[in-house]
Amino acid sequence: MVSPMFRLETEVDNARRDLLRRRLRETNTAASPVLRALRGTPGERESALHVWVMDSDGALAGGLVGHTWTTWLHVTYLWVDARHRGAGIGSRILAEAEALAVTGRGARHARVETWDFQAPGFYRRHGYEVVCVIPDYPPGITEYTLTKTLR
Template sequence: MTIWAIAEATQEEVKSGELGRRLRHFNYAFVGEYPEAQPVWLNAKDEEGRTIGGLRGYVFLYWLQLDVLWVDEAVRAAGLGSELLAQAEARAKHLGAHSAKLETFEWQARGFYVKHGYKEFGRIDNHTKGFYLAFMMKSL
């Protein structure tokens, strides 16, 4: 019988990337070698240098995963979100991505993503206080 102990990972263990490396090597047997996750991080600043928008995502296994797209209320509907999304998608294609995926709550930006060609492929109803979480994707 194997005996083990489970403990919270140390910062050093997290930074080492060992788990990701081990999983990646396991995956290689199925899909071949692929690059490590590649960040797609963009910031938008106004003329005073204040952050007014930004995007955080990464390309992994040839998909762009969008984690955060935020635009300050003062400049919403001016096209900044569309520009951030277009630049992220272009960067992701350059990094080898063929598709993009994201999650968004119904009170956030589902309509914005539909306008940009994303399709809902699933949802979790009543995820938070009666609101659903939508899963969306798009071919790049």
């Protein structure tokens, strides 16, 4: 039960979300020797990483949205249009993202979450290993977390 001194709110508030994230990061950094050692270094900062492939008509054929943080590349989304699947575009996009993360940002590892009907086999073929399996998330689906050591 919330005390009368507090007000519970449920609306989406991006400014509060960002404040909460900053404060959580500050708390985590203060509690972790590793994160404290990284404070202020370029590797500590989260940095967006995007790779886009356009077809000959200029339409989006595929892309990757992710970010790097500390020594990790986190692949958030990787998608290839159905018309272009099987042509190696996804492999090229992933390889480019990994290369950018390693050479430009010092990443040594990568991680991705995917569902059983999406691409766990694709990531395995590219050297990723399953480190977590969550069955029935969402119901009827299995989620996989995969990681890879980058060279």
